[in-house]
Amino acid sequence: xxxxxxFRFSELDLDALATATGxxxxxxxxxxxxxxxxRRVSRLTKGALKRLVESESFEKASEGDVITLGYPTGMExxxxxxxxxxxxxxxxxxxxxxxxxxxxxGDAALTLSLGNLPRASEIIxxxxxxxxxxxxxxxxxETAQGGIHILCPKPGELEAAxxxxxxxxxxxxxxxxxxxxxxxxxxxTEFANRLEALSAHGVxxxxxxxxxxxxxxxxxxxxxxxGSASPSKVVVMEWMGGEKGAAPVALVGKGVVFDTGGISLKxxxxxxxxxxxxxxxxxxxxxxxxLAERKAKANVVGIVGLVENMPSDRATRPGDVVTSMKGDTIxxxxxxxxxxxxxxxxxxxxxxAYKPAAMVxxxxxxxxxxxxxxxxxxxxxSNDDMLCNSFLKAAAAEGEGAWRMPMxxxxxxxxxxxxxxxxxxxxxxxxxxxxxxxxxxxxKEGQPWIHLDIAGTASVKAETAYAPTGATGWxxxxxxxxxxxxxxx
Ligand code: BES
Ligand code: MN
Ligand code: ZN
Numbered sequence: 324x325x326x327x328x329x330f331r332f333s334e335l336d337l338d339a340l341a342t343a344t345g346x347x348x349x350x351x352x353x354x355x356x357x358x359x360x361x362r363r364v365s366r367l368t369k370g371a372l373k374r375l376v377e378s379e380s381f382e383k384a385s386e387g388d389v390i391t392l393g394y395p396t397g398m399e400x401x402x403x404x405x406x407x408x409x410x411x412x413x414x415x416x417x418x419x420x421x422x423x424x425x426x427x428x429g430d431a432a433l434t435l436s437l438g439n440l441p442r443a444s445e446i447i448x449x450x451x452x453x454x455x456x457x458x459x460x461x462x463x464x465e466t467a468q469g470g471i472h473i474l475c476p477k478p479g480e481l482e483a484a485x486x487x488x489x490x491x492x493x494x495x496x497x498x499x500x501x502x503x504x505x506x507x508x509x510x511x512t513e514f515a516n517r518l519e520a521l522s523a524h525g526v527x528x529x530x531x532x533x534x535x536x537x538x539x540x541x542x543x544x545x546x547x548x549x550g551s552a553s554p555s556k557v558v559v560m561e562w563m564g565g566e567k568g569a570a571p572v573a574l575v576g577k578g579v580v581f582d583t584g585g586i587s588l589k590x591x592x593x594x595x596x597x598x599x600x601x602x603x604x605x606x607x608x609x610x611x612x613x614l615a616e617r618k619a620k621a622n623v624v625g626i627v628g629l630v631e632n633m634p635s636d637r638a639t640r641p642g643d644v645v646t647s648m649k650g651d652t653i654x655x656x657x658x659x660x661x662x663x664x665x666x667x668x669x670x671x672x673x674x675x676a677y678k679p680a681a682m683v684x685x686x687x688x689x690x691x692x693x694x695x696x697x698x699x700x701x702x703x704x705s706n707d708d709m710l711c712n713s714f715l716k717a718a719a720a721e722g723e724g725a726w727r728m729p730m731x732x733x734x735x736x737x738x739x740x741x742x743x744x745x746x747x748x749x750x751x752x753x754x755x756x757x758x759x760x761x762x763x764x765x766x767k768e769g770q771p772w773i774h775l776d777i778a779g780t781a782s783v784k785a786e787t788a789y790a791p792t793g794a795t796g797w798x799x800x801x802x803x804x805x806x807x808x809x810x811x812x
Pocket of ligand 1 (some may be wrong): 690
């Protein structure tokens, strides 16, 4: 698993600041005002800290930035990190301040004095989100992640306030671990096993195997995995923390553990990135863990389709016609447009079995959405303005980029098949939208639904606001907030 930091909370002990090892961090206001800990550090360093907060570089720094005083005299610490922040800092500024502290921290131990800042828990969440590295396949003995010692007036209260944010951060890390894992390790079977482990958090997990999927009529999903030695699986995760009998929110995830393109084989260059093609399923898994760990008072069901898209003598051919669980026949023009073939069956199943209040699907679905939005925003498609606006609001509050895309009849018409009810691809123009229109065929009348195309946001090659390079865990925080703000209590 990725490395995670330990948090410890206690009351400020001014005398301990001199002997703390690793790094010490304190907060200073925009005008350089210091609290108790800052004044003590200033005294210990014979005024060096005071000079720092009165300096031009401090004045020029933005709110949320960290300015470092290296190897301070009078202290055992290797550095003092000064966080420039006001008491009225906005949530995202506080979180990004935590991120800045995490970057300065590296593997060192950190003693962080937060006074009674109202946004203390958000700073801590930012720290937790950014303190992540994926190391299970590094054989070199790496230094352990130094712990974080938080100093504040009411440690018990702050620790309690951090319980939920830290549960969500662990959910994000679970998603990143799954998305970063190579496909020879995270096979469909291994993925299902890791999801089964969510039962330790009170999630009811059930795995459906190929014979069960065939019995349900999921021949579209099954057609994607035909070429692979790994068996296709669907995993259903129930967290029923809400009112008994209340319709759940359904989270639906594409879990293609590796996408070669199948017989419509992808080019070699960059194909290794398709190990992240289970990002939708990974995000659903992380969100379920976060909701369960913070004991959300809501009913949420997660469903993921786990398959591997491989070419072989048994693989689906371009031109094959398959029958979905809904009953619609699909002409598979391109075996590389496999995600929609997986989603359509699990979307149908979750609607039949649960009549969800809202359904949100997540998928690394199209290269076209990456062309349209880059890596800054997930493409959002919806048939319901109210649900969609609630989601966009939740994503914005969490600092996760999301941008609504259009849909419409003209796009849907591009999927007309000569011999079947629908074909699985249109032509190149509007590729992300025609993919969404394909999915919409499998959304029942009156079912509020959002489709999130996370092809550009699930895993990236440059660090993002909250994550190092690689898997981001995009969406766990937004989904958690969507549930918290609209379906709880
Ligand atoms: N998994 C890919 C989409 C993808 C592309 C994810 C880039 C992450 C980064 C998907 O299955 C796919 O291959 N889509 C095709 C669809 C096309 C054949 C209509 C694509 O986008 O090229
Ligand atoms: Mn594909
Ligand atoms: Zn794919």
